[in-house]
């Protein structure tokens with residue numbers, strides 16, 4: 365699939381501009397500095413003034429960490445998604461929500477995928493963690509239970525992860541960063557904020573349609589990567 369830049373309308377640009385400006389002004393003191401730093405590094409291709417061109421984004425991303433964006437029509441099979449992660453490809457849609465869905469969408473659109481997810485793929489620790497999640501999933505692709513455990517891990521980190529910085533909770537998960545309500549909720553400490561615990565995460569089902577009741581707080585991005593050694597051990601033992 366290709367991104368057809370000529371198909372975006374004036375309204376799409378208005379929507380993108382609105383979402384970017386509003387969200388950026390809301391998050392700048394609520395998200396981890398790594399996200400903001402990465403966003404800045406991508407600013408010539410990722411900014412409020414133009415619909416992001418994936419080719420331009422890809423050249424910046426590829427140069428830094430070897431990742432690229434892979435275009436998908438919408439949600440895809442979990443193992444296909446993880447296979448893309450394994451090969452340093454992050455899946456994104458190219459469509460943008462309409463004006464009447466500014467604050468809530470049922471399926472991830474380009475604002476969620478690109479604004480929420482892509483910047484941190486410029487961070488090596490984070491990018492390595494995501495790739496290794498893909499590796500693990502493909503290694504255990506025939507084991508449905510382990511795949512659902514890896515989905516939980518993905519959910520509580522890449523989608524809804526938070527990090528402690530100087531006693532404060534900052535967000536790094538894309539599901540939080542791309543949502544005004546979520547980022548404010550985390551900032552106001554609404555919900556349970558638990559110590560990052562692999563055993564607990566692997567055994568905790570999540571619900572995609574409700575407000576997040578719980579978050580797991582990491583202390584550093586390198587902690588994420590290291591925690592996968594434990595997942596490896598647990599999975600090998602249970603095999």
Ligand SMILES: [Fe+2]
Nearest residue numbers: 472523538539
């Ligand atoms: Fe997402």
